[in-house]
Amino acid sequence: MRTVLLKVILIAIVAGAFGLVITWTATPAWADWWLGDDYKMHYPQTPKPGGWDVEFSSSRLADDWMCSETGPVSDIRFWISWMDDMVQPIDDIRIGIWSNDPSGPLGWSVPDILLWERIFTSSDITIVEWEPDLQGWYDPSSGSFMPDNHLRRFQINIEEIQDPYIQEEDVIYWLEIDFGPLPFVGWKETDQHWNDDAVFWYSPFWWEVRDPIEGTSIDLAFVITGYCCNDDGMRGDVDNSGGGPNIADVVYLVKFIFFGGPPPPCFEEGDVDGSGSINIADAVHLVQFIFFGGPPPAPCP
Structure with missing residues (x-):
């Protein structure tokens, strides 16, 4: 020894x-997150092979999660692609965490009260490209869609967030992501469905995101994690x-x-x-x- x-x-x-x-x-x-890694939500929602990418640029998008362990939302990871693989630099991303309205004005659950908000610049994020996968493109605001549109896909990591939101166990929250005017970027669909559908904002309401061909539920790919450092x-x-x-x-x-x-x-x-x-x-x-x-x-x- x-x-x-x-x-x-x-x-x-x-x-x-x-x-x-x-x-x-x-x-x-x-920067990667892989199945088996830590998470602080009901379960991770990873990208669906051959799924849709739901466009950000003409709308805001949000999906819900249930906290599995009280503590800071210190890391947020989600998956995106670009229409026609027209990859562009990302200057900033606005992230919002909302409370949950379980019924909403139109009968489905929606974001209710904005609890926490932060704008992250390019220096705050890391981008990891995943293996290519043929996917479709969908703009829920206009209803337009293009199957088999692009191949490249990326994991966006926002880590070690300063002054993070402190989530509480068994409480449902909504993660809202907004790329602002940046065009041709979409949030990837997941096949790990949970609770109600993802939603997009089309004033004055949040509307369900539904598959443009099948009419079935669409949820979005993300995972919430927290610090794993020991209590000492x-x-x-x-x-x-x-x-x-x-x-x-x-x-x-x-x-x-x-x-x-x-x-x-x-x-x-x-x-x-x-x-x-x-x-x-x-x-x-x-x-x-x-x-x-x-x-x-x-x-x-």
């Missing part, structure tokens, strides 16, 4: 001394053992960064220095803290 310990410390210190910064670049990227308030439990930072956490990080080991179960715990990425600097930080009286890991978000 002593030999392993010395090797781990040597790797971390030498890499730190030479300013070596190695981040994980394999797929999936850290300090990062560094990289292996999720439940204890404070120790040599096992350094070993876990080194194996991940250099030798293709599994990623930390919780991103925030692995991001020891709070830089927003996981790299050798985090292992160096842990070594300095555990063995040399260095500063403690960054506080949990």
